[in-house]
Amino acid sequence: MKDTLKHRGKRNQLAEIVASKGVSDPRVLDAVRQVPRHLFMDSSFEDHAYQDKAFPIAAGQTISQPYTVAFQTELLEVDPGRKILEIGTGSGYQTAVLLEMKAKVYTIERQLELFKRTSLFLPRLGYRPKKMIFGDGYKGLLEEAPFDGIIVTAGAPEVPKALLAQLKIGGRLVIPVGDDPQIMTLFIRKSAKEFEKSEFGEFRFVPLLENKN
Ligand code: SAH
Numbered sequence: 001m002k003d004t005l006k007h008r009g010k011r012n013q014l015a016e017i018v019a020s021k022g023v024s025d026p027r028v029l030d031a032v033r034q035v036p037r038h039l040f041m042d043s044s045f046e047d048h049a050y051q052d053k054a055f056p057i058a059a060g061q062t063i064s065q066p067y068t069v070a071f072q073t074e075l076l077e078v079d080p081g082r083k084i085l086e087i088g089t090g091s092g093y094q095t096a097v098l099l100e101m102k103a104k105v106y107t108i109e110r111q112l113e114l115f116k117r118t119s120l121f122l123p124r125l126g127y128r129p130k131k132m133i134f135g136d137g138y139k140g141l142l143e144e145a146p147f148d149g150i151i152v153t154a155g156a157p158e159v160p161k162a163l164l165a166q167l168k169i170g171g172r173l174v175i176p177v178g179d180d181p182q183i184m185t186l187f188i189r190k191s192a193k194e195f196e197k198s199e200f201g202e203f204r205f206v207p208l209l210e211n212k213n
Contacts, residue, residue, distance in 0.1 A: 003036040010050035011037070014066055017052050023070040027078070031100035032070055037063075039125065040091040054204075059111040061206055063091040064153055068203055070097075075174045075186050075200070076149040078103050085144070085166070087137030087208070088153035092118040096127045098151075105129040106144055108137040110209060136211040140166040147171055155182040155205035164195060176205050 015032040023029065038049035040063055048055055054065040073094070078084065080102035086095055089109035095118075098105045107129050109115040115134040122129065133141065137152070138160045145166035152163070152175040163173055167189040176182035181202040188196045 003039065007036060007038055007050070008033075011035075014050045014052065018067050018070045021052075021067050021071075023067070023074050025074045027101055028070050028073045028097075031073070031097045032066060034100045035093065035096045036125070037066065037093055040093045040096070040121075057091045057114070058117065059113045061090050061111065061114060063093050064205070069094050071200070072151055072153070072174045072184070073097055073101070075184070076151055076172055078149065082148040083144075085141055085147045085150045085163075086153065087140075087150070087163070089118050089132060090114060090153060092122045092127070094151070094153055095122060095129055096125070099127045099129065103149075106131045106133070106141055106147075108133045108135055108141065110134070110136055110211065138162065138208070138210045142166065149174070152176065152208060153205065154208035155180070155203075156208040159185070159187070164189070176203050180204060 011033050015029045018032055019029055038046045041049050041055055052067050054062045057063050078101045082103045084098055084103045084105050086107040089107040095105055095107050119132040140162040146168040147166055148168055148171050150163050150173045155176045169189050171189050173187040175185055177185045181204050184200040184203050186198045190196055
């Protein structure tokens with residue numbers, strides 16, 4: 001597991017690409033410069049790691065495109081110490097970006113293979129979420145709620161009610177909604193019952209799957 005000056009240089013370029021597409025939060029761009037994305041992918045794909053593209057990982061899933069990760073993270077408004085729930089740990093790349101920004105991260109993955117692999121891998125790089133959970137993110141994480149932010153990294157056919165219910169007042173849910181493509185959607189909780197909704201264009205994600213049993 002090596003991270004070299006060459007990788008660092010490529011990450012600086014990647015951060016510039018992400019910025020040129022409209023992400024402006026310097027804390028998000030710094031996190032893109034810090035997280036060694038090539039280590040989150042199979043080493044034979046290393047050449048692709050710093051292109052602004054999604055890429056296949058294990059279990060038929062994908063590591064999200066860096067621009068998408070950065071865009072979602074910007075919408076979340078992650079200040080240090082914020083309590084964030086991530087649905088869809090996958091490779092752990094988004095998790096690492098949130099941890100670089102000093103968030104307290106709880107993350108849920110429903111594929112056992114990815115859960116096992118990523119929960120061993122992240123601490124080896126020094127990334128320590130508060131909790132990594134094998135389970136169904138549709139239900140959120142009631143025992144740790146409420147959250148300052150919830151980020152869903154898979155396409156949700158509909159917005160899970162449990163996730164809205166687990167936001168603090170002022171908290172933000174960032175979720176791609178729909179079949180293919182999804183519309184990036186932000187909900188801000190204004191009061192116990194009121195949510196302000198805004199939409200941010202089309203994205204493509206693997207589906208958020210519900211455990212029906
Ligand atoms: N954040 C990840 C994106 C991975 S793709 C990364 O940067 O690599 C989306 C992930 O969501 C997949 O790993 C998929 O298994 C997971 N997923 C799908 N439905 C889920 C659910 N209901 N609960 C938790 N994880 C889910």
